[in-house]
Amino acid sequence: MRKEFRISGFGGQGIVLSGVILGRSAAIYDNKNAVQTQSYGPEARGGASRSEVVISEDIIDFPKVIKPDVLVCMSQPAFDSYGGDIKDQGVVIVDRDLVTVPEGYKEKYNVKVYEIPFTEIAYKEIGLKIVANIVMLGSLTKITNIVSKEAMEKAILDSVPKGTGEKNILAFEKGYNYI
Amino acid sequence: MRKEFRISGFGGQGIVLSGVILGRSAAIYDNKNAVQTQSYGPEARGGASRSEVVISEDIIDFPKVIKPDVLVCMSQPAFDSYGGDIKDQGVVIVDRDLVTVPEGYKEKYNVKVYEIPFTEIAYKEIGLKIVANIVMLGSLTKITNIVSKEAMEKAILDSVPKGTGEKNILAFEKGYNYI
Helix, strand or coil, X not given: CCEEEXXXXXXXXXXXHHHHHHHHHHHHHCCCEEEEEEEECHXXXXXXXXXXXXXXXXXXXXXXXXXXXXXXXXXXXHHHHHCCCCCCCCEEEEECCCCCCCCCHHHHHXXXXXXXXXXXXXXXXXXXXXXXXXXXXXXXXXXXXXXXXXXXXXXXXXXXXXXXXXXXXXXHHHHHHHC | CCEEEEEEEECCCCHHHHHHHHHHHHHHHCCCEEEXXXXXXXXXXXXXXXXXXXXXXXXXXXXXXXXXXXXXXXXXXXXXXXXXXXXXXXXXXXECCCCCCCCCHHHHHCCEEEEECHHHHHHHHHCCHHHHHHHHHHHHHHHXXXXXXXXXXHHHHHXXXXXXXXXXXXXXXXXXXXX
């Protein structure tokens, strides 16, 4: 079963790293196939960042997201750009303090919306705003149940700078347990 | 003009990061478009790592590499897998101490082959084998002349852990000046 993720925000939030970790977790530790793509166009020069991941138990013949099952927005411009492009019954996850979801959005697109204070959790619980992306991965893992918690933790440890593993795993747990 | 890069090696060599840096440099600092993809399949669980980057001045409609213009191999299994898939008159760059290029390869595929001791340069000049991927990006920048030196340096500084910028820029320069 093919599942498509789009993770979006601004540069410096670790959007690309989130996608790399998600792809690795599925493919290397959960025995699935994954393709993870960054597209950079003119919008990237305005500071926007976007990463897409396709996960499947079968071979992935088309590597790009067609219509996301899961959309993450870590900035208002990201939500404004991508909020309308989501599968029926999809899941939309936003940073509560950075994105305002308009009234009626959930009903209009028939999606589940999670508004979570990722950056606040990162700052208050870990002391580092920069791990908001890892907090987000924790919540995403629990909400979507597409990759396992163990696979994500291993992929995080593979991917973050040496010496920061413990803080990142803690950030992941905080996001996971928030749900 | 569309240019396709495939960078391959084993896990832990920073193959994914090399692709991210190359894509960012072209798109954010050189005003081009770029798509950068990691594909993970069963081979990833054997420790193989592959990153693909497509760079173009036009919109990139097909995001995957069709036939690489530039192939980088940082391991023998990577060369054995991908060595035969290269454009006529393409460029093949390998780590000299990790890859043996068979006799007649250059003529068979009509390509230019660069055999460069990336890992040795990283270890001898910087004291860190782990920056071999950045040394490689230095040589690749000089050889291919598709992205500018300045754009690559900015993208490296964006992408490496804080506090390691100077060593990484030095690694880049060593690879650039080796050519």
